[in-house]
Structure formats: C-alpha cells, structure tokens
Amino acid sequence: MKKLAIASALLSALAVTGTANAYQAEVGAAAAYVDPDNGGSGSALGVNGTYYFNPVQTRNAPLAEAAFLDRASNVSAQATFADQGDNVESNTYGVNAEVYVPNTDFFIGAGIAKNDTEVDLGPRTIDTDLTTYSAEVGYLPAPGLLIAAGLKGWDNDQDDGVDPTLRAKYVTQLSNGNDINLEAGASFGDLDEYNLAADYFIDKTLSVGADYYNNDLTDQSEFGVNARKFINQQVSLEGRVGFGEAGNNDYNSFGVAAKYRF
Numbered sequence: 472m473k474k475l476a477i478a479s480a481l482l483s484a485l486a487v488t489g490t491a492n493a494y495q496a497e498v499g500a501a502a503a504y505v506d507p508d509n510g511g512s513g514s515a516l517g518v519n520g521t522y523y524f525n526p527v528q529t530r531n532a533p534l535a536e537a538a539f540l541d542r543a544s545n546v547s548a549q550a551t552f553a554d555q556g557d558n559v560e561s562n563t564y565g566v567n568a569e570v571y572v573p574n575t576d577f578f579i580g581a582g583i584a585k586n587d588t589e590v591d592l593g594p595r596t597i598d599t600d601l602t603t604y605s606a607e608v609g610y611l612p613a614p615g616l617l618i619a620a621g622l623k624g625w626d627n628d629q630d631d632g633v634d635p636t637l638r639a640k641y642v643t644q645l646s647n648g649n650d651i652n653l654e655a656g657a658s659f660g661d662l663d664e665y666n667l668a669a670d671y672f673i674d675k676t677l678s679v680g681a682d683y684y685n686n687d688l689t690d691q692s693e694f695g696v697n698a699r700k701f702i703n704q705q706v707s708l709e710g711r712v713g714f715g716e717a718g719n720n721d722y723n724s725f726g727v728a729a730k731y732r733f
Contacts, residue, residue, distance in 0.1 A: 492704050493526035499730035505555075507722040515553035521545050533650045533672045534701045536642045540615060542571035558591040571611075578609035578617060601627040607636060615642040623658050634660035649673065652680075663687040676701040691717045693724070705732045 501517040521538075523545045529537040538545065551563045565584030572579065583604040590597040607621025617640045624633035638656030645651055650672040657665035664687065670680035677700045685692040693715030701707045706729070713724035 492529040494529075494705070494732035495523050495526045497521045497730055497732045499728055501726060501728035503553075503724060503726040505722055505724045507717075507720050513553060513555035513559070515551055517549060517551040519547065519549035521547040529704065531675070533642070533652075533675050533678065534704070534707070535670070535672075535678055535699055536650070536652055539617075539640070540642060542611070544570045559588065561586060561588040563587075576611040578611065578619060579607070580609070580619065580621070581606045599628055601625060605636065607638075616640070623662060625662070632661045634658045634662040650675075652678075661688065670697075670699075689717070691715065695724075706730070 498520045499518070501515075501519070503515045503517075505513045505515075523538065523543045525543065527538045527541050527543045530541075532540045537543075546566070546568045548566045549564075553561045553563075555561070563584055563586040565582060567582035568580065570579045571577075581604075583602070586601040586603075588599045588601075590599075603623070603625045605621060605623040607619045609617050609619030611617050619638050621636050622633050623636045625631060636656065636658045639654070641653045643651060652668075652670040652672075654668040655666070664685060666682065666684045668680065668682040670678045672678045677698070679698045680696070682695045682697070683693070684695075693713045695711050695713035697709060697711035699707055699709035709728045709730075711724075711726045713726075715722050715724060
C-alpha cells in the first residue's frame with residue numbers, strides 16, 4: 472500500500488509537470504509609427520486576443536510556435552486604431568478561426584475584417600469602408616508543415632472581388648539543434664500580392680527574423696526585420712522595423728508589441 476501511494480504521488484507530480492507550461496488564451500497590445508519621406512506621418516494602436524479550445528502544450532518547442540506545433544484550434548479577434556496626421560482616421564476590426572480537424576491531418580481557416588476610414592477635408596468629410604474575408608483548407612503532410620489553399624475577397628464602395636490564395640508554413644529543427652520557421656503566401660488575380668517570412672530561434676525563448684510583403688493593387692511593398700523574446704513562459708515582447716514603398720513615397724515603420732498567456 473505504501474509503495475502504491477508513492478507511485479501515485481510520482482505519477483501526479485509528472486502530470487502536473489507535463490502541463491505546467493500549458494496555456495489556453497493569449498492577449499496582446501501593439502503600437503506602431505510610420506514616418507514617410509514626404510511627410511504625413513501616422514501612428515496606430517492595436518489590441519488582440521486568442522482563445523484556444525484546448526490547453527496548448529509548450530513541450531520542448533519554441534514558445535512562439537507552440538500553438539502551431541500543437542495543432543491548437545482557436546478563435547481570435549483584433550482591433551487597430553490608426554491616424555495619419557490630423558485629418559485621417561482609420562479603424563479596423565477582425566475575427567478569425569483556425570480548426571485542426573481532430574484525428575486527421577486537415578486544417579480549416581476563415582476570417583473577416585472591416586475597415587472604416589474617415590478623411591476630414593474641412594468643409595466636408597469623406598467616409599469609406601472596406602470588408603475583407605478569407606477561407607482556406609489545408610493539409611499537414613509532416614510534423615510542423617502546413618500547406619493551405621483558399622479564397623480571399625474584398626468589398627468596398629467602388630469594387631469587389633475574390634482571388635485564390637496559396638500559402639505554406641514550416642517549423643523544423645536545424646542540424647545545430649536550433650529551430651527555424653519559414654512562411655510563404657500569395658494571392659493571384661486582381662489582388663496579386665505575396666509575402667515571405669523567416670524566423671531563426673536562438674533558443675526556445677528568443678527569435679530574430681525578416682519578412683517581405685508586396686501588393687500590386689495598392690502599389691505597396693515592405694521589407695522588415697523583427698525580434699521576439701519571452702521573458703518567461705507567459706510574457707513576451709517583440710519589435711519590428713520596416714522599410715517600405717507606397718507608390719512613389721518611401722517610408723519607415725516602427726512597431727512594438729507585448730503579449731501575455733494564461
């Protein structure tokens with residue numbers, strides 16, 4: 472009986488240890504500043520939150536990629552409040568969902584966002600709105616690898632459309648024991664945009680990365696460098712510097728963010 476009690480205590484301790492780093496929600500806040508060469512600088516504040524249907528196990532994975540590697544289904548919401556000078560305000564609200572189909576290697580994702588922009592011209596004010604939405608299905612042929620295809624649409628006061636999309640994400644461990652995250656995505660048709668991103672994990676808590684984005688519809692492209700550090704299992708800080716071009720106007724962007732898991 473004494474041996475059985477000791478064994479039960481050890482199993483209980485191992486179970487607690489195995490889930491000590493689990494989390495089921497993450498909330499964050501971000502701030503950004505854009506400084507164009509031709510004036511008209513802008514700033515933005517954002518908040519976001521994600522709820523996972525089941526606790527996410529961090530295990531021995533990079534903390535930033537724990538949810539993806541754990542195939543954690545979730546719903547998320549975000550809001551951004553931006554302004555450009557004294558006469559342009561732009562607010563965006565969005566919700567997303569990701570579902571990893573249980574007992575399979577399939578993935579389903581969907582999202583919708585609404586942007587409202589107000590331009591104060593003195594005698595009158597111009598209001599515009601833009602709704603974007605997306606849906607995709609994906610497959611995970613190997614651990615840490617997702618390939619997804621879908622549709623991305625938009626609807627504003629003048630036009631609307633839907634374009635096919637394709638993206639891939641791969642998190643793997645290099646020969647030196649460190650991890651790397653690679654991402655690529657594209658939309659084809661009227662939208663005609665693509666993005667690339669890579670993150671190198673110096674350890675499980677710290678990563679540095681680079682990304683590139685191009686959109687022919689808005690005539691915008693941007694290259695960025697970023698870093699993210701987990702102070703502990705729950706709190707992370709990140710920063711990003713971007714170098715972009717919109718039309719004939721060059722700009723620099725600076726962003727910081729903090730997130731908390733529980």
